[in-house]
Amino acid sequence: MTTLSARRLALKAISCALAAASLSTLPALAxxxxxxxxxxxxxxxxxxxxxxxxxxxxxxxxxxxxxxxxxxxxxxxxxxxxxxxxxxxxxxxxxxxxxxxxxxxxxxxxxxxxxxxxRFTSKFITANPQVKELADLKGKSFAFGAPSSTSGSLMPRFFLQQAGLNPEKDFRNVAFSGAHDATVAFVAAGRAEAGVLNASVWDKLVEEKKVDTSKVRVFATTPPYFxxxxxxxxxxxxxxxxxxxxxxxxxxxxxxxxxxxxxxxxxxxxxxxxxxxxxxxxxxxxxxxxxx
CATH class of the missing domain: 3.40.190.10 (Periplasmic binding protein-like II)
Known part of the structure; x- marks a missing residue:
């Protein structure tokens, strides 16, 4: 290979490398x-x-x-x-x-x-007539949604702590249903004496008559949050x-x-x-x- 040919190949390689580098800095398309x-x-x-x-x-x-x-x-x-x-x-x-x-x-x-x-909220629900406020949850079984859920776990837990309740210490049992509609099913079936889900799903289930509100009811609502x-x-x-x-x-x-x-x-x-x-x-x- 001549010196000139080698030089041309080297320049081409450098050019390709620079082009690839510039492409990598461009915004990614779907x-x-x-x-x-x-x-x-x-x-x-x-x-x-x-x-x-x-x-x-x-x-x-x-x-x-x-x-x-x-x-x-x-x-x-x-x-x-x-x-x-x-x-x-x-x-x-x-x-x-x-x-x-x-x-x-x-x-x-x-x-x-x-x-x-x-201004989102979560609803605490129960089918137990003895549960009328958050303090009544002591000694009861309770269902959150998914562990990473904002409205089905994190924010309700935060507001429970604000009310002086530690779920792992104060509740008889803590379960995670995995989803908001599943939490309602847990409470309706007696698998948990109370639970919490987001207000939007609760309202939808009520509107679609997928929950018997004569049995399962809201007893508390969280303050609003994003x-x-x-x-x-x-x-x-x-x-x-x-x-x-x-x-x-x-x-x-x-x-x-x-x-x-x-x-x-x-x-x-x-x-x-x-x-x-x-x-x-x-x-x-x-x-x-x-x-x-």
Whole structure:
């Protein structure tokens, strides 16, 4: 090989390396023009898919991308999949967002939340006539939702502690049902004397007559806190992030198609959100010993 040929090959190699380096610094697009979406499994997978289907079609129309929703079996999988770029967009609870923020070194971006999520609450329920207030839970069996659930575990636990109750010490038994609708089933079947779930799922179950309120009743409600949001991975193309944000914000209850989507999401409308809204959730998690 001549010196000139060797020099040309070396220059070509350097050029390719520089091109690859520059590409690695560009914002990542969703793979193969597919937007990969999931949600924390706070309800049954079939219910999550039913709720998302019209929203997924709407996002396809707004972004020009194929939208694929994949249900998962646990909260941790959503966080890990967002961090490892297996997901582009995820429906997270407040605590799950905090976990995602930590796992992604602060790069995960919450873009929108339902207006209701700025003042979310949890409902304490029971079928035991002796339970009328939080103090009556002493010595009783109790069901939380999933351990990483904001509204089914973290915030109720925080407010129980504020009321002077330590679940592991003061309750006869503590169980985790895994999901909000499962908590209602636990209490209705007598598997737990009381439990807690988010207000939105409770209201939906009551409206759909999937809970007998003559037997299972609400006896306490938490103070409000920030909860759910739609979060994107931090290296997603900013142009796509903007499209997604605008798509959610443009959902209009005056539009029949949009009203149906909002209804399934239990939302009056979506509003912008940001990471600082969840500082209180992070503080509550540290206070409960769930974060260092």
């Amino acid at each position: 793979a193969d023009n597919v937007l990969r979406v999931s949600a924390i499994p706070d309800e049954a997978p079939t219910e999550l898919q039913r709720k998302f289907a019209p929203l997924g079609k709407y996002l396809e129309a707004q972004t020009g991308m194929k939208v694929v929703f994949t249900p998962v079996t646990d909260y941790a999988t959503v966080v890990e999949s967002l961090a490892t770029r297996k997901l582009d967009l995820a429906w997270l609870g407040g605590f799950t967002f905090v976990q995602a923020k930590i796992r992604t070194n602060g790069t995960a971006i919450p873009i929108v939340q339902r207006e209701e999520d700025a 909860d759910y949001n739609w979060t994107v991975r931090g290296d997603l193309d900013p142009a796509l992030v903007k499209k997604l944000t605008q798509a959610f914000l443009q959902l209009d209850p005056a539009n029949p198609e949009h009203k149906a989507i909002l209804g399934l999401q239990r939302a009056s409308k979506f509003i912008p959100t940001e990471a600082k809204n969840y500082v209180g959730i992070e503080d509550a998690a540290k206070s409960a010993g769930l974060l260092k």
